[in-house]
Amino acid sequence: MLDPAAPQIVVNSRTLYFSWLPADPGAVADLVPTGLRPRPDRQVFLNQYVVDDEAQTSGLGAYSLTYLGVSLSGVDAPGAVSPGGWWTHYVASSPRVLAYAEARGAPGHLGRTVIDVHDGALVAETELDGVPVIRARCRVGDTGHVMSSGHHRYFTRRNGQLLSSVYAYLAEPVTPFEIESVEFLEPEHPLYALRPANPLVISWGFYSPRASFAYPGGLTVHPGEAGLPGELVGASPGAGAAGA
Secondary structure, eight states: OOOTTEEEEEEEEEEEEEOOOOOOHOOOOOOOOOTTOOOTTTTTTEEEEEEEEEESSSSSSSSEEEEEEBBBSSSSOOOOOOOOOOOOOOEEEEEEEEEEEEEETTTTTEEEEEEEEEETTTEEEEETTTTEEEEEEEEEEOSOOOEEEEEEEEEEETTTTEEEEEEEEEEEEEEEEEEEEEEEOOOTTOOOGGOOOOOOOEEEEEEEEEEEEEEEEOOOOEESSSOOTTTTTTOOOOOOOOOO
């Protein structure tokens, strides 16, 4: 098992990352712990990415991943450009990656993400237990000379505590880029609470065939209660021990 306190780096992943306004803002707010505040518009974010070769990572191997969650107020990433985010679901194809992330408090599920691009049409699909649960369709162009860089901040919880981590990233976004549809395919699955409004309202997003980022080596304990609404504070959904 990978040491969950050790940093990791991923280079040149194929990444679709965007956010939207939800169909049920109340259900989205109920997914956020009491120690954090969702944005007033209850914005939801989704990142679907594929790492095709083990040589693209420092030890994670090849894998695919989808994470999604709720954008937050008052806890921006460094630079105050990107809002902090609370992970609600973390779907990885690799048991190694899943164990590493779960030990850091991620709400892990074993599944698969596929991104297919053909003649400018992109389809990204996330599966759980072999069943498609999320499908995004986009129109995409080519990369140019523009680079996107900065930091994201994500929150998890472990052993009754909120944990904060900051992820540095670099990406080469394509132009043009347009999200045509986002489908949540299983109404009975808890993921469905995060589905977008109809008509679709996209807040921001990009596709990059070459996106790189780092998992931080340490996690910071964030003050505040880690319980969800209606849940006893102090209950631990996480597993394992990670260096905080």
